[in-house]
Amino acid sequence: MNNISVVITCYREGELILEAVNSVLAQSLLPLEIIVVNDASSDRSTINTCKKLEENPLIRVIWRKTNGGSSVARDNGFQVAQSDILVPLDADDILPNNALELISIAFQNNASIGFVYGNYLRQDKVIDSKNISPQDISLQSMLKAKKFSMSSNWQLIGTTPIRRSLWQSIGGYDPSFGVEDLHDVEFWIRAIATGCEHRYIPEVIYIWRKYLGSNSRKVTPVSWYRIAKKYFEIYQNLGLTYRAYELLLLGSKWLNLEAETKVYSQELKNYICQGNFKLTAFLVLLIPSTFLRFLSKQMSKKR
Numbered sequence: 001m002n003n004i005s006v007v008i009t010c011y012r013e014g015e016l017i018l019e020a021v022n023s024v025l026a027q028s029l030l031p032l033e034i035i036v037v038n039d040a041s042s043d044r045s046t047i048n049t050c051k052k053l054e055e056n057p058l059i060r061v062i063w064r065k066t067n068g069g070s071s072v073a074r075d076n077g078f079q080v081a082q083s084d085i086l087v088p089l090d091a092d093d094i095l096p097n098n099a100l101e102l103i104s105i106a107f108q109n110n111a112s113i114g115f116v117y118g119n120y121l122r123q124d125k126v127i128d129s130k131n132i133s134p135q136d137i138s139l140q141s142m143l144k145a146k147k148f149s150m151s152s153n154w155q156l157i158g159t160t161p162i163r164r165s166l167w168q169s170i171g172g173y174d175p176s177f178g179v180e181d182l183h184d185v186e187f188w189i190r191a192i193a194t195g196c197e198h199r200y201i202p203e204v205i206y207i208w209r210k211y212l213g214s215n216s217r218k219v220t221p222v223s224w225y226r227i228a229k230k231y232f233e234i235y236q237n238l239g240l241t242y243r244a245y246e247l248l249l250l251g252s253k254w255l256n257l258e259a260e261t262k263v264y265s266q267e268l269k270n271y272i273c274q275g276n277f278k279l280t281a282f283l284v285l286l287i288p289s290t291f292l293r294f295l296s297k298q299m300s301k302k303r
Contacts, residue, residue: 007077118201158184225251
């Protein structure tokens, strides 16, 4: 046993939850406890699976009465956890069998660190795995746009192991950031901004089965628009003001906010006129609002 609590949040993953739990039970180092948070699911398969799991003394199931989304459910699990080290796990993902041992060693060897992070496998398809190595997780690096892309360079996976004291010090997750928002990004911006120490584990400690999830398909320009709105000052302090304006302009076009679109368009034009050439800024300026609104309507129909 060790000082680790694994917190699994679920809503409608059904028997996939068993795969997540079994990957924890198969660890080379077992956790102190496994906490499964059922976020007021109405899915019969998910409910039945959670009831089966309650028969295992190592597993505690929390039954939420109202659906609050992943961030609220994860906070609930963290609140009741008895360990100092909190390891979140999505119900449709799994852990490699030595993950908890690697995580435990990293925390034990560095008593002052607030979190650890490592490589993870991203599976976009059943037989398609990509090893992601997020070595530079500075906000300066991750809040930039990817090279030759308008997408942000965010690499830190949301289910990163964290020390309870760090989670408590930043007040947990922001409940106003829901399923369609980047609630994990919002949380980790605050965590990293504290300047806390952290360590990198150069091995795979998580398997993200992206093809099974649906949340990533709900991310739109509005998701990053909300991040840029809340953390505009951080973007400024990092010399990424232009990037914040890019995200704000994309979001305002998507939402058809004409007044905001004019303001952010002018800010980007001013930036370019000052001799600061950024290809992404030009692209954002050139994308018609009508095209983004069309995409918005099409995505709404698919949900």
